[in-house]
Amino acid sequence: MIPELGHFALALALALALAQGTLPILGAGCRDPRLMAAGLPLAYGQLLAVLAGFGALMWSFVVSDTTVMAVMQNSHSAKPLLYKLTGTWGNHEGSMVLWVLILALCGAAVAGFGRGLPTALQARVIGVLGLVAVGFHAFILLTSNPFRRIWPPPLDGQGLNPLLQDPGLAFHPPLLYLGYVGTAVTFAFAIAALIEGRVDAAWGRWVRPWALASWSFLTLGIALGSWWAYYELGWGGYWFWDPVENASFLPWLAGTALLHSAIVVEKREALKIWTVLLAILAFALSLLGTFLVRSGVLNSVHAFANDPERGVFILGLLMVYIGGAFALFAWRAGALAPTGLFAVISREGSLVLNNLLLCTIAAVVLVGTLYPMFADLLMGTKISVGPPFFNTTIAPLAIPLVIAMAVGPMLPWKRADLRGVLQRLWWAALLAAGALFLCVALAGEKVWPAIGFTAAVWLVAGAAADLVDRTGLFRRPGQAWNRARGLPRAAWGAATAHAGMGVTIAGIAGMGLATDTLVSLRPGKAHRLAGYEWQLEGVRDVAGPNWSAREAQVTIRRDGVTVTVLEPQRRFYPAGRQNTTEAAIHATLSADLYAVLGEERDGAAVLRLHHNPLAPWIWLGAAIMALGGALSLSDRRVRVAAPTPKAAASPAVDHVPVG
Amino acid sequence: MRRRILLYVPLGLAAAAGGGFYAMLQGLRTGDYDPRGVPSALIGRPVPEFAALPPLEGGGVPPFSSADLRTPDRPVLVNFWASWCVPCLVEHPQLTRLAGEGVPIFGVNHKDTPSDALGFLRRNGNPFARLGRDETGRLGIEWGVYGLPETFLVDRGGTIRWRQVGAITEEVLRRDLLPLLRRHA
Numbered sequence: 067m068i069p070e071l072g073h074f075a076l077a078l079a080l081a082l083a084l085a086q087g088t089l090p091i092l093g094a095g096c097r098d099p100r101l102m103a104a105g106l107p108l109a110y111g112q113l114l115a116v117l118a119g120f121g122a123l124m125w126s127f128v129v130s131d132t133t134v135m136a137v138m139q140n141s142h143s144a145k146p147l148l149y150k151l152t153g154t155w156g157n158h159e160g161s162m163v164l165w166v167l168i169l170a171l172c173g174a175a176v177a178g179f180g181r182g183l184p185t186a187l188q189a190r191v192i193g194v195l196g197l198v199a200v201g202f203h204a205f206i207l208l209t210s211n212p213f214r215r216i217w218p219p220p221l222d223g224q225g226l227n228p229l230l231q232d233p234g235l236a237f238h239p240p241l242l243y244l245g246y247v248g249t250a251v252t253f254a255f256a257i258a259a260l261i262e263g264r265v266d267a268a269w270g271r272w273v274r275p276w277a278l279a280s281w282s283f284l285t286l287g288i289a290l291g292s293w294w295a296y297y298e299l300g301w302g303g304y305w306f307w308d309p310v311e312n313a314s315f316l317p318w319l320a321g322t323a324l325l326h327s328a329i330v331v332e333k334r335e336a337l338k339i340w341t342v343l344l345a346i347l348a349f350a351l352s353l354l355g356t357f358l359v360r361s362g363v364l365n366s367v368h369a370f371a372n373d374p375e376r377g378v379f380i381l382g383l384l385m386v387y388i389g390g391a392f393a394l395f396a397w398r399a400g401a402l403a404p405t406g407l408f409a410v411i412s413r414e415g416s417l418v419l420n421n422l423l424l425c426t427i428a429a430v431v432l433v434g435t436l437y438p439m440f441a442d443l444l445m446g447t448k449i450s451v452g453p454p455f456f457n458t459t460i461a462p463l464a465i466p467l468v469i470a471m472a473v474g475p476m477l478p479w480k481r482a483d484l485r486g487v488l489q490r491l492w493w494a495a496l497l498a499a500g501a502l503f504l505c506v507a508l509a510g511e512k513v514w515p516a517i518g519f520t521a522a523v524w525l526v527a528g529a530a531a532d533l534v535d536r537t538g539l540f541r542r543p544g545q546a547w548n549r550a551r552g553l554p555r556a557a558w559g560a561a562t563a564h565a566g567m568g569v570t571i572a573g574i575a576g577m578g579l580a581t582d583t584l585v586s587l588r589p590g591k592a593h594r595l596a597g598y599e600w601q602l603e604g605v606r607d608v609a610g611p612n613w614s615a616r617e618a619q620v621t622i623r624r625d626g627v628t629v630t631v632l633e634p635q636r637r638f639y640p641a642g643r644q645n646t647t648e649a650a651i652h653a654t655l656s657a658d659l660y661a662v663l664g665e666e667r668d669g670a671a672v673l674r675l676h677h678n679p680l681a682p683w684i685w686l687g688a689a690i691m692a693l694g695g696a697l698s699l700s701d702r703r704v705r706v707a708a709p710t711p712k713a714a715a716s717p718a719v720d721h722v723p724v725g
Numbered sequence: 726m727r728r729r730i731l732l733y734v735p736l737g738l739a740a741a742a743g744g745g746f747y748a749m750l751q752g753l754r755t756g757d758y759d760p761r762g763v764p765s766a767l768i769g770r771p772v773p774e775f776a777a778l779p780p781l782e783g784g785g786v787p788p789f790s791s792a793d794l795r796t797p798d799r800p801v802l803v804n805f806w807a808s809w810c811v812p813c814l815v816e817h818p819q820l821t822r823l824a825g826e827g828v829p830i831f832g833v834n835h836k837d838t839p840s841d842a843l844g845f846l847r848r849n850g851n852p853f854a855r856l857g858r859d860e861t862g863r864l865g866i867e868w869g870v871y872g873l874p875e876t877f878l879v880d881r882g883g884t885i886r887w888r889q890v891g892a893i894t895e896e897v898l899r900r901d902l903l904p905l906l907r908r909h910a
Contacts, residue, residue, distance in 0.1 A: 439749065
């Protein structure tokens with residue numbers, strides 16, 4: 067009965083979304099306040115209906131109702147409760163329900179938090195979100211019904227893919243979807259602006275928090291996915307330039323560009339057309355990711371199993387939303403005239419450079435992802451575009467981006483004196499040069515790690531220099547504390563996020579110095595790697611709730627002192643008859659010690675041992691970036707949707723903060 | 726005016742990409758487009774040289790060498806499998822059916838132990854006309870095998886004509902393999 071109620075709730079949500087997608091937009095068109103006001107309760111109602119449907123699905127997973135197809139195919143009664151809950155979105159159907167749930171949440175949030183918005187703009191934004199929801203509800207109900215029953219039911223389910231039974235991956239999809247779907251809100255703002263034919267500073271101010279929130283979640287989601295790949299797949303790598311990874315990276319790049327160009331709209335009323343285009347593009351790339359992952363057109367380890375019928379439906383949705391948006395853009399964007407003018411060397415100029423570089427990187431990633439597919443389609447040749455392509459093409463674009471990341475925030479608006487700014491950055495440059503020499507001296511002539519460490523130090527020191535400059539720490543140390551307190555949170559957020567990028571780059575550079583080895587050891591024997599003594603104590607059988615495993619004990623010593631005991635496992639999940647490797651990792655700030663257990667033969671066990679310097683910094687940096695986003699979100703300017711309050715205009719700030 | 730035309734560029738690109746994706750989806754259905762298909766450097770080439778493989782004792786069928794694939798009477802399927810490989814179990818009924826229709830299947834038991842391999846054949850039946858062991862995985866390397874199961878079609882001239890990475894499902898059998906077997910018969 068519960069599954070039928072859930073199915074009904076989803077159908078109800080479709081009806082509500084249809085109303086939400088039409089009434090407020092019509093109301094805004096003919097200035098009918100009652101029709102426009104209808105958007106709010108409809109958005110709340112849709113959220114409640116989707117929540118009910120999602121709850122029903124989750125309930126089916128928790129009680130292991132094997133008459134439900136999705137449960138039967140993806141769950142098993144012996145699975146721990148956490149993975150029964152998270153298994154709700156560990157499959158195609160359930161993840162689509164999570165997708166529309168988050169979309170409904172965004173609609174309700176625009177209704178709830180958007181009280182300061184002009185009524186017509188709010189009505190149109192809610193309406194566009196309703197229209198987007200209509201398509202995805204229809205997709206779920208027509209092609210991917212999560213509540214489909216089977217009869218007679220099997221005794222038990224087939225189990226969730228053991229690779230997905232992991233805390234990292236359990237929360238990777240919700241975070242990622244918050245990011246993906248968050249781009250739907252900025253998309254809705256862009257469409258509303260195109261319909262109204264007006265983009266102004268206020269629009270920029272309302273769009274930015276959504277862009278920031280979606281970007282922060284996307285950052286966390288991508289980081290969590292990469293961390294999962296690092297420890298669960300047991301290859302010791304953290305990013306593979308796999309098409310599905312690229313599919314999440316592309317909206318992140320577009321979102322990052324949007325975040326920065328919206329500042330220009332807000333502060334200077336320039337780059338309007340470009341910002342609207344970026345908002346559409348970010349959502350288009352999110353949808354493209356959904357399409358690539360679920361339609362079966364690409365070959366990836368991460369792709370959902372699926373059929374072309376669903377692909378045609380998603381492609382149809384993509385064409386309606388994105389094609390429609392671009393058509394509207396082509397028709398209306400000409401009306402959005404810029405008002406603010408600026409010199410090339412200025413804050414605006416640096417943000418344009420940021421956008422150009424980010425968009426070029428996005429274009430390169432997009433081409434690298436789609437080229438093999440189109441080459442196969444048009445020429446029938448199989449090509450694989452791998453890490454060498456991406457690494458060699460993106461590095462030359464990333465280097466100027468990193469250089470500009472430290473300089474840009476210190477440039478004043480309209481017109482800037484580049485020399486003056488560079489003078490204030492001299493000590494950051496000095497530190498970066500020091501890092502370069504130190505790396506070459508310690509690690510030898512390894513070009514990319516050396517460049518990476520230089521970039522990392524430059525970014526962190528540059529962010530610090532920006533804060534020092536704004537607070538006048540060295541010029542007037544006595545007032546620095548008061549100035550620091552008076553500094554807008556957005557300025558702190560920007561500096562934090564830029565420094566976080568530096569930390570991530572340091573981690574990536576550290577991984578460039580990683581060493582690993584494959585050894586076959588008998589119990590009691592040891593191997594030396596990276597200054598550590600790795601001794602295999604023994605291999606034993608262990609059992610978990612729904613798996614059994616072979617587990618090795620590897621004692622790691624340094625100069626005779628025991629550092630840690632790693633226990634890598636090779637697990638067997640009987641429900642799906644699948645094996646997984648559970649890498650054992652000893653993480654410290656300076657390095658990861660990482661061991662994987664391979665096959666056993668003639669009393670010896672094959673072990674893969676990795677020493678990964680600074681590896682945790684990759685994800686730590688992403689967390690810092692997201693924290694920067696959150697700091698910026700907590701800025702007074704965002705909380706109070708009123709004209710710039712006095713505090714921000716106080717003499718404490720000699721130029722307007724970026725963030 | 727130039728500026729207005731530029732505004733249409735995103736629409737044009739999106740439409741072109743959409744058309745391409747639609748063609749891919751159509752191709753997926755008809756089999757013209759297959760993202761999982763992997764080309765083999767060996768297709769169109771004669772089978773690589775190898776000496777007679779060690780036999781599977783108790784398997785009841787003789788092993789083979791590259792000489793047995795030079796000029797077979799009928800096209801031969803060379804199938805790399807192992808008892809520990811789950812998709813091999815999935816394709817087993819299709820292999821059994823082909824063997825029943827008289828298609829010679831030469832099996833290579835890849836990185837497996839003889840006792841496990843025998844257990845697998847006892848439980849599921851033996852569709853192989855010839856069977857050799859490749860315990861070290863050496864032959865697999867020469868044939869460019871990177872996962873199990875993999876199957877190669879060798880025509881009557883000893884040339885490799887087709888490669889399947891992954892299980893020969895009902896659909897692969899009907900769509901690809903049966904037409905190929907007819908063509909090369």
